[in-house]
Amino acid sequence: MQIDNERFARQIMIKEIGEKGQEKLASARVFVAGAGGLGSPILTYLAAAGVGHLTILDGDTVSISNLNRQFLHFYKDIGREKTVSAAEKLTAFYPQLDIKPCTEYLTKDNAAELIDGHDLVVVALDNMESRYVLNDACHEKNIVMIEGAATGFSGTLTKIIPGKTPCYRCIYPERAEKPTPAKGVVGAIPGVIGSLEALEAVKHIVGMPSALIGKILYFNGRDMSFNTLELPNIGCDFCKKYRV
Ligand SMILES: [Zn+2]
Numbered sequence: 001m002q003i004d005n006e007r008f009a010r011q012i013m014i015k016e017i018g019e020k021g022q023e024k025l026a027s028a029r030v031f032v033a034g035a036g037g038l039g040s041p042i043l044t045y046l047a048a049a050g051v052g053h054l055t056i057l058d059g060d061t062v063s064i065s066n067l068n069r070q071f072l073h074f075y076k077d078i079g080r081e082k083t084v085s086a087a088e089k090l091t092a093f094y095p096q097l098d099i100k101p102c103t104e105y106l107t108k109d110n111a112a113e114l115i116d117g118h119d120l121v122v123v124a125l126d127n128m129e130s131r132y133v134l135n136d137a138c139h140e141k142n143i144v145m146i147e148g149a150a151t152g153f154s155g156t157l158t159k160i161i162p163g164k165t166p167c168y169r170c171i172y173p174e175r176a177e178k179p180t181p182a183k184g185v186v187g188a189i190p191g192v193i194g195s196l197e198a199l200e201a202v203k204h205i206v207g208m209p210s211a212l213i214g215k216i217l218y219f220n221g222r223d224m225s226f227n228t229l230e231l232p233n234i235g236c237d238f239c240k241k242y243r244v
Pocket of ligand 1: 237
């Protein structure tokens with residue numbers, strides 16, 4: 001892909017990125033699981049950064065209650081597939097972008113195949129069940145996963161490297177509970193967390209170190225605090241076989 005140096009001038013002038021980093025971004029293949037509240041800032045900032053290839057996975061259609069946070073979808077998009085709506089906005093924003101919309105739900109049968117061939121997976125899901133599925137698939141395919149979640153006034157962020165860091169199941173052991181009903185969220189919270197996920201993704205692609213290896217960031221929007229906590233370095237029954 002021919003890189004538009006003028007478009008990315010403010011980024012190329014940063015020494016950690018430069019022209020080499022911009023080339024890495026242009027050739028990167030990123031899988032974004034979810035085109036909602038987290039997906040909107042993630043997809044927008046990845047496209048803005050010049051990530052060349054994005055796969056957008058979401059099986060859902062736009063509903064009116066999404067619009068307090070899912071800014072890639074407009075009022076006119078209610079009822080349309082989120083992947084199609086998001087791809088339309090992103091194409092208008094960055095015409096060179098190669099987008100693959102994938103209107104499907106993640107299952108343990110399709111996840112590994114769907115993420116295969118990507119350099120990075122970024123989580124923008126709204127439930128834990130799909131995160132377990134994605135965690136397992138990322139371990140099977142040895143793909144790094146940027147995990148973020150947002151609810152109410154707070155959110156979390158971590159980077160999961162198969163075989164090296166605690167996995168999603170280490171952090172949140174699976175419980176035999178029914179899925180919880182939809183929780184409230186202030187729109188700017190997934191905005192904050194999704195933007196941070198996009199930042200971690202860009203840093204990963206250009207080869208910068210992460211401060212979230214074996215750590216989890218908690219953002220509390222009520223008192224505006226960011227805290228980074230060390231995760232216990234345990235291997236759960238699932239991920240211990242991947243430990244290196
Ligand atoms: Zn684990």
